[in-house]
Amino acid sequence: MVKLKVVSCLLVVVVYMVLSELAFLDYLQKMFQSPKKYAVDISRRNYMYEGYGDVHQTKGQNKEGLPLCPMTSPLLRGGINLTFPSELTLAKVEQKYPHVEHGGRYRPHDCQARHHTAIIIPHRDREHHLKLLLYHLHPFLQRQQLDYSIYVIHQAGNFTFNKARLMNAGVREAMQEREWECLFFHDVDLIPIDDRNIYVCGSNPKHAAVAINKFGFKLPYDAYFGGVTAFTPQQYRTINGFPNNYWGWGCEDDDIGLRVYMAKMRVQRPSLEVGRYKMIRHNHDKGNSVNRERSKYLVNAPENWKRDGLNKDMYEVISRERLPLYTNITVNVGTPTGLHPPP
Ligand SMILES: *[C@@H]1O[C@H](CO)[C@@H](O)[C@H](O)[C@H]1NC(C)=O
Numbered sequence: 113m114v115k116l117k118v119v120s121c122l123l124v125v126v127v128y129m130v131l132s133e134l135a136f137l138d139y140l141q142k143m144f145q146s147p148k149k150y151a152v153d154i155s156r157r158n159y160m161y162e163g164y165g166d167v168h169q170t171k172g173q174n175k176e177g178l179p180l181c182p183m184t185s186p187l188l189r190g191g192i193n194l195t196f197p198s199e200l201t202l203a204k205v206e207q208k209y210p211h212v213e214h215g216g217r218y219r220p221h222d223c224q225a226r227h228h229t230a231i232i233i234p235h236r237d238r239e240h241h242l243k244l245l246l247y248h249l250h251p252f253l254q255r256q257q258l259d260y261s262i263y264v265i266h267q268a269g270n271f272t273f274n275k276a277r278l279m280n281a282g283v284r285e286a287m288q289e290r291e292w293e294c295l296f297f298h299d300v301d302l303i304p305i306d307d308r309n310i311y312v313c314g315s316n317p318k319h320a321a322v323a324i325n326k327f328g329f330k331l332p333y334d335a336y337f338g339g340v341t342a343f344t345p346q347q348y349r350t351i352n353g354f355p356n357n358y359w360g361w362g363c364e365d366d367d368i369g370l371r372v373y374m375a376k377m378r379v380q381r382p383s384l385e386v387g388r389y390k391m392i393r394h395n396h397d398k399g400n401s402v403n404r405e406r407s408k409y410l411v412n413a414p415e416n417w418k419r420d421g422l423n424k425d426m427y428e429v430i431s432r433e434r435l436p437l438y439t440n441i442t443v444n445v446g447t448p449t450g451l452h453p454p455p
């Protein structure tokens with residue numbers, strides 16, 4: 113199934129590139145900085161922000177007069193063995209991390225964070241995955257000494273899942289709460305394995321999930337832009353956010369990759385050694401069936417990207433709850449015919 117998706121999305125990208133007389137190989141080489149070029153030199157101990165030397169930094173001191181956190185967090189451990197306690201419940205995860213503020217916010221206590229990152233997780237019917245992700249993601253981000261919040265954007269109702277609309281909604285809602293410097297879009301079933309994969313933004317959009325166990329810890333194809341990606345609010349506005357018209361499963365990540373390309377930006381990636389993720393197994397969800405129209409949309413991406421995206425308001429907030437480990441923002445994203453489903 114995954115192979116099928118990968119092949120069909122990629123085919124469309126290739127066809128588009130050929131039709132538009134763009135040299136496809138050139139595209140791949142130029143746009144996606146190969147992770148190999150960013151090979152990590154652990155011996156030099158300066159691997160932390162490799163490739164992201166241009167990350168935004170906060171200047172000065174905060175009200176409490178705390179010093180800025182070190183450039184490289186001393187708490188990082190590198191690769192970790194992912195294990196889960198048996199019979200883990202959300203309540204147990206909450207007990208484990210009492211120092212997380214309500215709404216899933218955390219800031220280092222002994223220094224002022226250099227980076228402020230919102231984690232945006234599109235969600236429906238994946239409570240089990242969410243629990244496992246929270247169990248690993250909180251300590252992962254804390255070891256990076258970030259100031260972060262976790263937003264779970266929950267799609268209300270039963271209609272087909274629309275991940276890209278949820279992510280657009282997540283950005284707007286998160287930015288209302290705080291001027292985040294970096295927006296991380298995170299699949300609920302991907303758990304980062306190596307904490308040197310720093311969740312900060314750079315001068316180009318970032319693709320973090322370069323080495324997923326499911327794809328043999330390699331990129332499934334060079335232009336792959338799925339799983340975990342990051343944009344500054346400015347980069348996100350430059351691509352006009354994400355496309356609103358992808359319902360169900362497939363290709364919206366390739367569309368976003370194309371938007372980055374068409375907006376004349378490149379993609380930054382961590383090395384294959386650091387950008388490692390484990391995908392938690394699951395069966396195909398109900399309500400997230402394969403989108404049969406997906407290739408059609410992708411072909412139209414060059415015309416659509418300026419017309420359709422962040423500029424359209426395609427959701428309404430149903431509820432907002434500050435829970436101990438995350439903020440649950442439940443939104444109605446409607447159906448293809450509009451915000452309110454047909455009767
Ligand atoms: C992970 O587990 C394996 C096998 O138990 C062990 O060899 C390895 O050293 C462990 N790695 C870490 C980082 O703990």
Ligand SMILES: *[C@@H]1O[C@H](CO)[C@@H](O)[C@H](O)[C@H]1NC(C)=O
Binds near residue numbers: 268269
């Ligand atoms: C979702 O579907 C179930 C069963 O098909 C139905 O009982 C329920 O009312 C639906 N919920 C919404 C919000 O449409």
Ligand SMILES: *[C@@H]1O[C@H](CO)[C@@H](O)[C@H](O)[C@H]1NC(C)=O
Binds near residue numbers: 264
């Ligand atoms: C979020 O809130 C909605 C509405 O209260 C609820 O139905 C849903 O289960 C919640 N989701 C999560 C992951 O907390």
